[in-house]
Amino acid sequence: MTFCMETEMDKTTKIIQTALKEGRKTLSEYESKDVLKSYGIPVTREILVHSREECMKAVHAIGYPLVFKGCSPHLAHKTEKGLVRVDLRSEEEAILAFDDLTSRMEGNERDVLVQEMIKGSRELVVGMTRDPQFGPCVMFGLGGIFTEILKDIAFRVAPLEKRDALDMTQEIKAHKILGAVRGMPAADMDRLCDILVKVGEIGMENEWIQEIDINPLILSGAKPVAVDALIVLKAAG
Amino acid sequence: MSNPVLLQNLKTLFNPHAVAVIGASENPDKLGFHVMKSLTTGRFKGTIVPVNPGAKSVMSLPAFSSMGDFPGEIGLAIVVLPAKLVPGIFQECSRKGVKGIVLISAGFREIDDSQGALLQSTLADLANKAGIPVIGPNTFGMVNLHIDLNASFTPEFSWLPKGGIALVSQSGGISHLMGFMAMRQNTGVSKIVGLGNRLNVDFPEMVTYLMGDPDTRVIALYLEGLDEPRRLMEATKQTRFVKPVVAYKTGSSRTGNHASLSHTGSLAGRHEIYEGALKQSGVLYVDSAERLLDTARALALCPLPKGREVAILSGQAGPGMAASDVCEAEGMEIATFHPGTQRVINELLPPLALRTNPVDMGPAWYNASAIEGIIRAVMEDGDVDAILILMMFASANRAAVSGFSELLLKWKQQKPVVACLIAPPGIWDEEVRRLEEGGALINVPTPERAAKTVAALWQYEKMRRRNNGITPYPK
Numbered sequence: 001m002t003f004c005m006e007t008e009m010d011k012t013t014k015i016i017q018t019a020l021k022e023g024r025k026t027l028s029e030y031e032s033k034d035v036l037k038s039y040g041i042p043v044t045r046e047i048l049v050h051s052r053e054e055c056m057k058a059v060h061a062i063g064y065p066l067v068f069k070g071c072s073p074h075l076a077h078k079t080e081k082g083l084v085r086v087d088l089r090s091e092e093e094a095i096l097a098f099d100d101l102t103s104r105m106e107g108n109e110r111d112v113l114v115q116e117m118i119k120g121s122r123e124l125v126v127g128m129t130r131d132p133q134f135g136p137c138v139m140f141g142l143g144g145i146f147t148e149i150l151k152d153i154a155f156r157v158a159p160l161e162k163r164d165a166l167d168m169t170q171e172i173k174a175h176k177i178l179g180a181v182r183g184m185p186a187a188d189m190d191r192l193c194d195i196l197v198k199v200g201e202i203g204m205e206n207e208w209i210q211e212i213d214i215n216p217l218i219l220s221g222a223k224p225v226a227v228d229a230l231i232v233l234k235a236a237g
Numbered sequence: 238m239s240n241p242v243l244l245q246n247l248k249t250l251f252n253p254h255a256v257a258v259i260g261a262s263e264n265p266d267k268l269g270f271h272v273m274k275s276l277t278t279g280r281f282k283g284t285i286v287p288v289n290p291g292a293k294s295v296m297s298l299p300a301f302s303s304m305g306d307f308p309g310e311i312g313l314a315i316v317v318l319p320a321k322l323v324p325g326i327f328q329e330c331s332r333k334g335v336k337g338i339v340l341i342s343a344g345f346r347e348i349d350d351s352q353g354a355l356l357q358s359t360l361a362d363l364a365n366k367a368g369i370p371v372i373g374p375n376t377f378g379m380v381n382l383h384i385d386l387n388a389s390f391t392p393e394f395s396w397l398p399k400g401g402i403a404l405v406s407q408s409g410g411i412s413h414l415m416g417f418m419a420m421r422q423n424t425g426v427s428k429i430v431g432l433g434n435r436l437n438v439d440f441p442e443m444v445t446y447l448m449g450d451p452d453t454r455v456i457a458l459y460l461e462g463l464d465e466p467r468r469l470m471e472a473t474k475q476t477r478f479v480k481p482v483v484a485y486k487t488g489s490s491r492t493g494n495h496a497s498l499s500h501t502g503s504l505a506g507r508h509e510i511y512e513g514a515l516k517q518s519g520v521l522y523v524d525s526a527e528r529l530l531d532t533a534r535a536l537a538l539c540p541l542p543k544g545r546e547v548a549i550l551s552g553q554a555g556p557g558m559a560a561s562d563v564c565e566a567e568g569m570e571i572a573t574f575h576p577g578t579q580r581v582i583n584e585l586l587p588p589l590a591l592r593t594n595p596v597d598m599g600p601a602w603y604n605a606s607a608i609e610g611i612i613r614a615v616m617e618d619g620d621v622d623a624i625l626i627l628m629m630f631a632s633a634n635r636a637a638v639s640g641f642s643e644l645l646l647k648w649k650q651q652k653p654v655v656a657c658l659i660a661p662p663g664i665w666d667e668e669v670r671r672l673e674e675g676g677a678l679i680n681v682p683t684p685e686r687a688a689k690t691v692a693a694l695w696q697y698e699k700m701r702r703r704n705n706g707i708t709p710y711p712k
Contacts, residue, residue, distance in 0.1 A: 131507070131510055133466050133507070134466055134514060135467070137510050137513070137514075153509065154509075154513060155509045155510045155514075156513045156514070156516075156517050157467070157470065157510065157513065157514045163703050163704070166703075167516065167517075171516075
């Protein structure tokens with residue numbers, strides 16, 4: 001157990017140190033999810049590719065339908081920049097998307113993230129922010145485009161107990177979205193609460209992480225999966 | 238609390254045998270006059286020691302030129318002198334062995350001049366060294382009603398009825414608002430404390446102290462912002478559910494970091510985090526001064542509901558509808574009566590009005606025994622967790638309230654009863670007071686507030702259950 005924790009932290013620390021050395025303020029989506037994964041948070045299956053060959057290998061390893069995203073630590077708003085292709089279902093579509101994305105990206109960093117496409121219409125957000133007074137705080141709310149429009153969110157201060165996590169999921173106005181609605185199964189609350197607790201842990205254990213955004217966290221059936229993630233680092237003093 | 242001596246002395250601060258007023262005066266233009274008036278007209282039973290080097294007596298009480306001249310011990314010193322004289326007074330307090338200080342004077346951390354903050358930190362050092370807890374500076378003071386101690390510059394606080402609510406506030410204005418609202422609603426209070434600049438007594442110290450205060454049943458907090466909010470979380474967490482804590486916090490205007498790169502960062506106003514943090518430590522969070530008072534009052538005087546099924550019994554249809562709407566919006570359910578209950582109601586009410594919940598008892602205005610019968614049936618209904626009784630006066634229903642009083646007084650809220658019995662001044666006041674003082678119900682000014690109040694009780698019960706590992710969301 002202890003050993004496992006240490007390796008998690010080592011891995012996270014390494015990713016963060018690298019980014020800091022490069023003078024970056026954010027981790028790429030791929031790196032961000034690596035951090036989440038090392039804490040046991042379920043993320044999309046994905047492979048970072050640099051060439052057409054690697055791309056096709058990844059396509060076959062993961063299987064259709066797929067999502068391609070331009071991936072660089074300097075890319076914050078991929079959708080707005082036209083760097084996301086969804087629902088790719090054939091080799092032709094995949095190659096076209098790969099070429100198109102790489103041509104749109106500047107500089108040396110032309111990595112593409114080949115990602116399984118998560119089906120699910122319930123999008124949530126889970127986040128962490130480091131408040132100067134409270135320290136790491138965890139946020140839960142409606143995800144996707146609704147996050148900023150409806151601001152239906154709840155906060156708790158880390159470390160969270162499981163009941164705190166459960167409370168915050170019930171606190172948002174749209175909490176019924178977590179139940180069995182319109183033929184969709186009820187959310188796996190154990191896993192969901194576990195994610196909230198762990199996001200708090202990441203904040204407690206990594207002082208260089210300033211903010212975390214998991215948006216969207218999609219309910220794939222009952223199971224929550226981190227589909228996009230962004231980790232913001234503290235500005236080096 | 239960081240310093241156990243401070244906590245020990247806080248007990249004496251609130252329960253002194255002798256109180257000195259440093260800066261006592263007979264000049265109504267001086268705060269020292271109003272503080273003296275508070276103590277004397279508040280009928281404090283202990284010794285009042287006016288301290289003023291220029292006076293032989295103040296308000297017919299022998300005055301002393303310094304605390305040292307008074308032969309006995311002084312438990313509490315109330316200081317109303319200009320800021321620059323206060324460090325000297327603190328030293329004198331320390332020599333005299335004073336156990337607590339209420340520092341009303343302003344001119345410290347709250348002023349633009351940085352000298353103010355400097356002076357305050359000098360005072361904090363002096364007080365901490367001497368182990369003296371200090372309420373203030375920059376406060377109206379405090380009242381401890383159960384010993385008739387009014388250590389504030391507002392003599393009228395002594396008009397408050399004695400009761401179980403302790404209010405701890407970061408604002409003098411809100412304290413006065415709440416105090417006067419409490420008077421108008423005949424709401425019993427144990428203490429009102431204005432924390433002011435919080436020299437060494439802050440919310441966590443007050444929560445810890447009040448948890449052990451036998452006169453306090455419910456702790457109500459008004460906050461604006463704290464220097465160390467995690468300390469309050471620790472204090473409330475340690476004692477959570479020993480007594481209910483209700484909090485109202487203002488300052489939702491965003492000060493968060495808008496330049497934040499993530500959604501989470503830009504959505505995290507300090508206010509939202511406070512709200513989460515307070516809930517997390519077992520504090521019931523409310524969003525207005527009137528809700529703070531209504532909720533604290535209900536928690537002090539009503540039992541907690543066992544579920545969320547509410548019966549709404551109204552003398553008129555409209556108020557019943559208004560209460561139903563708010564109940565539902567606040568997460569309560571309008572109970573479906575047990576068939577036996579419904580049968581009784583159908584027998585007692587003609588089929589002219591709504592006989593299912595919310596019940597319109599209008600057709601029974603002239604029939605006190607019918608109203609009593611309906612209330613009795615609902616009381617005994619196992620599917621009902623809380624009762625709202627709403628009755629607007631009409632000349633024809635004048636006797637309605639006295640008609641059901643005895644039943645409610647005997648029943649003594651085996652389930653919570655929140656009422657809205659409203660009449661022109663003087664008509665039902667005595668009867669309502671008798672019901673409230675007899676523990677039969679609490680009365681609030683509007684049907685909506687009645688609904689919100691009962692919802693707050695359930696909110697608290699849900700939180701308490703979750704804390705005890707009981708599932709709070711019954712099917």
